[in-house]
Amino acid sequence: MKKMILLVIASLFILGCNSKEEKQDIKDKPITDLSIYNLPEKWTNQDGKDIELKELRGKVLVMVMIYTSCKSACPRLVADMRNIESKIPKEYKDKVQLVLVSIDPTVDTPKRLKDFSIENKMTGNQWVFLRSNEENTREFAAVLAVNYKKISPIDFSHSNIISVFNAEGELAFQQEGLGVSYDKTVSKIKEEAAKVE
Amino acid sequence: MEAQFIKRFHYCLILLFWVSISFSQVSEDMVTIGAGSYVPLYGTADKKPVYIKSFLLDVYPVTNQEYLEFLKTNSAYRKSKIKRLFANTTYLYEWSGDLSFGNLNSNAPVTNVSWFAAKEYCECQGKRLPTLDEWEYVAMADEKRKDARTREEFNKYILSWYEKNKTYNNSVGKTFKNYWGVYDMHGLVWEWTFDFNSIFLSGESRKDKDTDKDLFCGSGSVNATDLMNYAAFMRYAFRGSIKANYTTKNLGFRCAKNISN
Numbered sequence: 308m309k310k311m312i313l314l315v316i317a318s319l320f321i322l323g324c325n326s327k328e329e330k331q332d333i334k335d336k337p338i339t340d341l342s343i344y345n346l347p348e349k350w351t352n353q354d355g356k357d358i359e360l361k362e363l364r365g366k367v368l369v370m371v372m373i374y375t376s377c378k379s380a381c382p383r384l385v386a387d388m389r390n391i392e393s394k395i396p397k398e399y400k401d402k403v404q405l406v407l408v409s410i411d412p413t414v415d416t417p418k419r420l421k422d423f424s425i426e427n428k429m430t431g432n433q434w435v436f437l438r439s440n441e442e443n444t445r446e447f448a449a450v451l452a453v454n455y456k457k458i459s460p461i462d463f464s465h466s467n468i469i470s471v472f473n474a475e476g477e478l479a480f481q482q483e484g485l486g487v488s489y490d491k492t493v494s495k496i497k498e499e500a501a502k503v504e
Numbered sequence: 505m506e507a508q509f510i511k512r513f514h515y516c517l518i519l520l521f522w523v524s525i526s527f528s529q530v531s532e533d534m535v536t537i538g539a540g541s542y543v544p545l546y547g548t549a550d551k552k553p554v555y556i557k558s559f560l561l562d563v564y565p566v567t568n569q570e571y572l573e574f575l576k577t578n579s580a581y582r583k584s585k586i587k588r589l590f591a592n593t594t595y596l597y598e599w600s601g602d603l604s605f606g607n608l609n610s611n612a613p614v615t616n617v618s619w620f621a622a623k624e625y626c627e628c629q630g631k632r633l634p635t636l637d638e639w640e641y642v643a644m645a646d647e648k649r650k651d652a653r654t655r656e657e658f659n660k661y662i663l664s665w666y667e668k669n670k671t672y673n674n675s676v677g678k679t680f681k682n683y684w685g686v687y688d689m690h691g692l693v694w695e696w697t698f699d700f701n702s703i704f705l706s707g708e709s710r711k712d713k714d715t716d717k718d719l720f721c722g723s724g725s726v727n728a729t730d731l732m733n734y735a736a737f738m739r740y741a742f743r744g745s746i747k748a749n750y751t752t753k754n755l756g757f758r759c760a761k762n763i764s765n
Contacts, residue, residue, distance in 0.1 A: 342589065455702060
């Protein structure tokens with residue numbers, strides 16, 4: 308009887324869930340509660356290199372979610388990103404990272420992202436293109452409050468949102484919609500970049 | 505000789521007992537949802553049916569007691585510890601402490617949980633959140649039919665629940681058992697889905713906008729199809745209005761699982 312109880316208890320432990328707490332490694336300063344650097348997932352950039360979001364910590368991030376085969380809204384979002392980038396004063400250029408995250412990881416391979424960056428003249432160090440698996444992408448969209456859905460084999464509908472994050476990875480500003488003025492976005496980027504050492 | 509046989513027999517019994525416990529656990533908690541296809545209210549560009557692969561789904565929503573067990577080993581998701589990125593300030597609002605659900609019914613569905621917390625809970629059990637299409641597929645079944653969406657009484661039942669208050673503190677398993685053997689898809693709480701953030705009710709998607717307009721500005725007569733659309737529209741509209749760190753007292757969740765080959 309004792310043995311059976313032990314066996315049952317032991318099996319409960321096996322079935323129980325392992326705590327994931329050991330995942331968090333704190334580099335120097337602790338990551339704040341609202342920081343996107345709480346997300347542990349790995350991403351791949353346009354050069355095929357694996358990166359964690361945390362590696363972007365310390366810079367102001369300007370982020371948008373797109374897919375490269377998109378014909379309607381995305382080219383305009385991409386143009387917005389390029390325009391925003393061109394408005395960033397020289398002294399802040401190296402304090403800002405512009406990040407384009409793919410919502411279509413099956414089609415948007417690192418090579419495809421690389422080609423896209425070349426076609427769209429977004430090849431400088433300030434540009435990062437990221438992709439991950441479907442699950443991480445969904446989670447990241449949830450953090451950005453970006454909604455998206457695959458509506459046909461090649462098309463997605465998605466929110467047109469450009470987000471600005473401060474050096475700690477906290478959301479500082481969001482620009483919503485197409486063809487809206489990006490003056491506010493640019494001034495927020497400048498404001499946050501000025502705070503970066 | 506005989507003593508040894510009895511001893512062995514005992515071991516066998518114990519083993520059998522243990523195996524049957526572990527097996528019955530799986531079969532009681534989850535049921536198999538058969539493959540099929542249906543046309544959801546929203547989502548496809550051309551109103552083509554979506555195909556649902558066979559999967560496993562929890563029979564009941566996750567309860568306060570079950571969530572408490574999860575928090576014992578996952579302290580980062582306790583009320584005082586959870587990061588604001590992952591849940592807003594009303595997370596586990598009615599819980600009286602990190603490991604106490606206060607006056608809530610232990611067997612009632614856990615609510616005031618964020619999408620992140622729900623997702624983590626399921627992943628911890630080796631499961632996942634059901635997709636929106638999967639959830640809606642299961643939710644269209646009544647007691648006898650896979651798809652009862654055109655049945656007037658079924659839609660009236662759903663809509664009358666939408667008007668009720670405070671069903672969130674009722675025990676799980678008290679509403680009807682549907683065709684698949686699943687309880688509480690309607691009548692208890694609303695539930696998170698993995699891709700809840702795939703809804704467009706306003707803004708960029710023109711097509712969806714037109715659908716809304718049709719719903720509200722359609723002809724005066726209300727038939728079964730209108731009711732069915734209205735009930736589903738309420739759920740889609742709700743999903744479209746929430747964010748992943750939001751928590752409300754009438755929103756819980758259950759987990760799903762792929763069928764491994």
